[in-house]
Amino acid sequence: METMAKIQAYCGIDCGECEAYIATRKNDRAGLEAVAADWSRRYAGSNLGADACVCDGCATGGRASAAHAASCGIRACASKRGLATCAHCPDYGCGILQQFFAFAPALKDKLEAIRREIGK
Numbered sequence: 001m002e003t004m005a006k007i008q009a010y011c012g013i014d015c016g017e018c019e020a021y022i023a024t025r026k027n028d029r030a031g032l033e034a035v036a037a038d039w040s041r042r043y044a045g046s047n048l049g050a051d052a053c054v055c056d057g058c059a060t061g062g063r064a065s066a067a068h069a070a071s072c073g074i075r076a077c078a079s080k081r082g083l084a085t086c087a088h089c090p091d092y093g094c095g096i097l098q099q100f101f102a103f104a105p106a107l108k109d110k111l112e113a114i115r116r117e118i119g120k
């Protein structure tokens with residue numbers, strides 16, 4: 001079985017744990033279709049196809065899921081600034097991030113840990 005590497009996203013998520021990333025890496029069409037069906041169910045008003053879920057990891061410079069990563073404000077901002085993650089940002093704690101932390105508090109802890117590691 002292939003071991004997925006840790007792929008750090010700008011927001012602290014490990015893309016290596018994402019079902020879309022895993023199905024993409026395995027070239028698993030049925031897996032991508034299952035992700036698309038699941039995300040379509042979870043996100044009201046969306047009707048996604050497998051191609052919209054293809055993703056090489058949000059900060060890798062590869063393909064970014066049209067269903068998710070391509071429209072992410074955090075990803076757009078951090079990549080434009082050339083940062084490894086939001087934890088490296090001089091404007092850490094900005095409004096975009098605060099909104100994100102409100103529904104993903106565990107990622108706040110992850111980014112705070114990265115900040116401690118890099119001495120911020």
Ligand code: SF4
Nearest residue numbers: 009011058069072075
């Ligand atoms: S697309 Fe956005 S929310 Fe998703 S992993 Fe990347 S930075 Fe995080």
Ligand code: SF4
Nearest residue numbers: 077078086089092094
């Ligand atoms: S301004 Fe906010 S979203 Fe943009 S890179 Fe900095 S912390 Fe991340």
